[in-house]
Amino acid sequence: xxxLVLKFQGIPTTAISDALDGxxxxxxxxxxxxxxxxxxxRALTVKTAVGDNLAVQKAIRxxxxxxxxxxxxxxxxxxxxxxxxxxxxxxxxxxxxMVIDGVIxxxxxxxxxxFPVFAKGTTVAASGKAGVGEINVPISCGGQAVNPGDIVxxxxxxxxVIPQAIEQEVYEKAVHKIKKDEEREAKISGNREAIIAFIDxxxxx
Numbered sequence: 746x747x748x749l750v751l752k753f754q755g756i757p758t759t760a761i762s763d764a765l766d767g768x769x770x771x772x773x774x775x776x777x778x779x780x781x782x783x784x785x786x787r788a789l790t791v792k793t794a795v796g797d798n799l800a801v802q803k804a805i806r807x808x809x810x811x812x813x814x815x816x817x818x819x820x821x822x823x824x825x826x827x828x829x830x831x832x833x834x835x836x837x838x839x840x841x842x843m844v845i846d847g848v849i850x851x852x853x854x855x856x857x858x859x860f861p862v863f864a865k866g867t868t869v870a871a872s873g874k875a876g877v878g879e880i881n882v883p884i885s886c887g888g889q890a891v892n893p894g895d896i897v898x899x900x901x902x903x904x905x906v907i908p909q910a911i912e913q914e915v916y917e918k919a920v921h922k923i924k925k926d927e928e929r930e931a932k933i934s935g936n937r938e939a940i941i942a943f944i945d946x947x948x949x950x
Contacts, residue, residue, distance in 0.1 A: 758900050771889050772888045772889075774866075776865075777901060782861040788812075790892070793877065794878060798827060802834075808835070808839065814840055817886050825851075829855045833858055846865065847864060
């Protein structure tokens with residue numbers, strides 16, 4: 746895993762989103778199965794037909810340690826892109842997380858794996874295996890463009906994509922945002938007069 750990805754592991758998605766002016770967030774319906782899940786890594790993208798997960802399995806086979814499998818399942822919520830068996834294979838192959846614009850099944854068993862899965866929800870229906878799909882191509886996931894190798898970060902608040910061309914700049918802006926927030930909190934929190942002054946300033950008074 747490269748150094749910049751490791752740095753992003755300690756940055757909240759909220760700070761990254763602010764650094765990106767809120768322009769690169771996945772749809773908030775894509776949520777972690779457990780609030781404590783978080784990840785940062787580079788995207789291994791999957792484009793697949795609705796209800797067909799063979800391309801997901803191909804991505805698992807080709808994944809490098811620390812990759813994030815990001816699946817464009819067209820938002821379909823009827824057929825699962827993965828169950829506990831597929832997620833378990835991804836975990837064994839060193840995938841760091843799965844982000845699915847669609848749904849999963851076997852939710853209790855997947856939670857038992859303690860592996861970060863972010864999806865729109867759960868279903869009972871299995872996927873097909875027709876094999877329609879591609880990996881490592883530009884996709885749309887949760888209404889956001891994702892290119893192979895983009896840094897993807899997820900936590901309890903959601904998922905954000907960082908385009909490769911601006912990843913260093915975004916990291917620096919996010920760190921600066923965190924520092925400014927900490928300074929503001931130290932100055933204002935617990936101080937009634939400071940809180941009133943802060944709100945009045947925002948209100949233009």
